[in-house]
Amino acid sequence: MFAQPVDYFLAVWFVLAALSTAYVAWDQFRNNPEPVVMKWGFILVTLYMGPLGLLLYVMADKEPAPGEHEEFVKPLWKQGVGSTIHCVAGDATGIILAAVITAVLGLPMWIDLIVEYAAGFAFGLFIFQSLFMKSMMGGTYWENVRKSFMPEFISMNAMMAGMAPVMALLMMGRDMRAMDPTELLFWGVMSLGVIAGFAVAYPVNVWMVARQMKHGLMTERKPKERSDSATALSSHGQPHDAEQIPAHAGQLVHASHSGLQHATSESKSPDRRAHDKHQAHGGHSMRPNVTRPQLAAVTMTTTLMLLGGMTIPALFVNMRLSARDVGGAIMPPSMIMGWDTPGQAMRDMAAIHPREVTRKAKADARGDAELVPELVDGVKVFNLETRVIRWNILPDETVEGYAFNDTIPGPRIRLTEGDRVRIKVTNRLPESTTVHWHGLILPNEMDGPAKITQKPIPPGGSYTYEFTTEQAGTFFYHTHDHVDRQQAFGLYGALIIDPKNTQEAPKADHEYVLQLQEWLKREGLTYPAMLMEGALPNFFTINGKAYPATDTVKMKVGETIKLRFIGSNNNFVHPMHVHGGPFTVVARDGYVLSEAARFDADTVNVGPGQRYDVIWKARRPGKWLVHCHIPHHTTNNNVEHQGGGGLTMILEVEA
The missing domain is CATH 2.60.40.420 (Cupredoxins -  blue copper proteins)
Known part of the structure; x- marks a missing residue:
């Protein structure tokens, strides 16, 4: 059920995400000439990032015309997109699966983040990198694990540095439905987290592609498609020799030029010819061009980014709480919550979810x-x-x-x-x-x-x-x-x-019970009104109604009415005042006052739990108000309606 405006936005977002994913899947397998692992990479990332994933696909990878994919994906920024896509597709899949499992198990957020990191890294390294890329990288599975470990570690650190604070701060923020996998908001936060992770991981992926530590975008064609591609490149004035392609892209498109490489193989060194032979059989191995100090500096920087992303949220939210602890609570706007706010307090201060209404x-x-x-x-x-x-x-x-x-x-x-x-x-x-x-x-x-x-x-x-x-x-x-x-x-x-x-009860011609209450209604939801920051009331009622919907009691001049004030409210003292002359206080907290103890007044302070019985006599015709003498308590959401609001009612006296 939609409980907040953001739910409607998310519904539209996920419809667009589904349509975007469907288009990318259709176009990848029908038209785009690249390895299957990259096809699935773009499909998964579009599923997680919605229209932004579609934008990345169209701008960086979608072949603009038959035979042009190799040339289209050459720019380094596009190669960086491909590398990041591959990272995010694997890592985010592991992270999201772990987030769902930890939420169901009721694990606290700090453990959740650690499990998500471990799952994302393992899924990215052992499955997406080493397993799915094995046929292209060549060598054994464990060789690929060894080669992929450091690039995956750097990339995963950067990605989680972006995802972790987004997930922690939003999930443990005001609307904690974000911790519940059955809520749209949970998936919205996951999507935003993936977007943030992509943005943070992109620069280091560009650097790793440039230093030939990671693959970027690749082109994979069938033999007939290769010759067609070569013809297309030639007709556009492009080089036939793969060696003329820039370093950051060259190693990625050799598979599509394997027929062309043979012509120049005689002029290459034995090691280079062996490398090209491997490329001609589908391999995409690389020779990293990075110094140890560079690698150490980048690794240290991304590790520090990761530690910051994982720990800084603990300064603002209670990372010891789990989805079970907070129960999908939606907190009042401006409610002050910190790293030590208990889960029970959050549940008690939370709005009633509209789906609970029966x-x-x-x-x-x-x-x-x-x-x-x-x-x-x-x-x-x-x-x-x-x-x-x-x-x-x-x-x-x-x-x-x-x-x-x-x-x-x-x-x-x-x-x-x-x-x-x-x-x-x-x-x-x-x-x-x-x-x-x-x-x-x-x-x-x-x-x-x-x-x-x-x-x-x-x-x-x-x-x-x-x-x-x-x-x-x-x-x-x-x-x-x-x-x-x-x-x-x-x-x-x-x-x-x-x-x-019956003779013991003070007599009056009429009787009316007034039960007082405060309410907090903000942004379509009802919260328990409290005397604390962010929970102060904005509506007030007598017997469940705010003026002008409160009752009007009709009387005649000379008649009396017993008003029974009940402090059924939780927080405020309400100085209840009657216009048109004083009343006599005849009972307090259920006990009738003796004749000597009774007194006249025109205002009585009714605190939470207190009761006062007062008898008022109609002395003049007209509309006489009964109201709280705190002006804010006689408004509706800070506005007067028909002369008043909230804790106001009328005694209408006729001659």
Whole structure:
């Protein structure tokens, strides 16, 4: 499923990569006169590099017209392309296969890079260089291993120096779906890594071709094609004698001129004639033209490049983590992460992946609807089910959230003091959860803290809470497993307990429950809002809705309303203010205040977990606001809509 804009780009990229690869494969085997190993080299590199691979093929290797391949591939820069293509095709294949295996095995990134290097080097040396090139290089397999070792070592070091930091920094960056081989982003990072590796390895490959340490592009023709090629070259005024071809390309095209070499063989030294005899039978052996100091300097430089590419990412990301540790987490924009950020922290701060959504609530769905119990042998039985839903906080703004019974907040549970209750909680989330009954006196095993008083409820599992209420007042229930994450996503609900003696409760003509919450929605994804860099909220809700989608309560002059403020939010203290005159604070944290302790105010600070019951009297007609007195909390993504936003609702009073 596409979760970020980059996913759409990658889908287009890989379609183009497939088309480019198909064209290169068709043209190579139908038209281009070169050894099979180079054909497959260009095919694989185009598969990994997409349209850029096609560009390299067309600009450096594709025969422009019949018989012109030998002349076309002569320039040193093209020979360097061919050498790098051969390196990348083998090495990248080993690296990518190793990356998939290490991700599946759950190995940490630092081990992943070492295994990738070993696999890439082994695949490039033992298979692509020594095995696939054996028929062209001549000699035994192990002779070719010995001859190819140093060029492959230099080239692989340079390539991995480019690939390693790209892979490590992007895989362990903000969007860690890049560590999961089932995600498009993983393959996008692999493709970008190969491109970076090609770019870094290209200069040393040009140098090695120039010093005849590595093969570049080659031409391989059948006998009839050779004579046709010779005719074509002659008609274009090109030399017949392969000896006149520049050194960096000459040893690569002898196979196509074997018929022409015979004419000049008599004038050559015995050693040179033996060399040409080998070339005429398909060999492409070379005589390196490099001094030991030069070789040592280049080897040392590429080795240092490799060490830098493998170790520098550890200064910025936690290389001890694996794909299993981070679970494809997508982190909030601007979230500060370092080399010591734990994987669990990343998972808790991550966005809800859209594929986890199992229900989409109707746009006008409301939370806090009263849940009707079933009475079984005098016990009030309730059923709560958690799941991931898509929820409208505004008509045109949705969030992914965790919900009880498909609403945010969950349904209101209303009881009477002394009730025996049984509440079965079934977990449909992709992670474990529990439920805590905030502020209640009950048996310890019913309290809900995960791994402390109970085992977490696993995905697909259930747990039954049973207790007798001993209090009366305004309470609420919420998750107590990964609370920083789950409660921020909406896993809470009101719990109202009426006193046995109804005369004990402060009276009002109307009643309204306000459950407060903060949300973080960025770039199409929902993250748990937190008081930390990069995770600050940009939406705020009352009962799961932001103004102007919040409720409007209609009243008449002289009537009263009991407002039950519940700090169901995780982070901020919300100074809740009512326009149109003061209210009387009659209860706090579930306990009714005595007449002497009650006081009048127009603002009350509602912190996370706190509850205040206040009674407000409608003194004048009009639209009177109830809102948080932190202005940012009355905006929607920093913008006011119809005069407000976020934690705002209206008490509409008629005369």
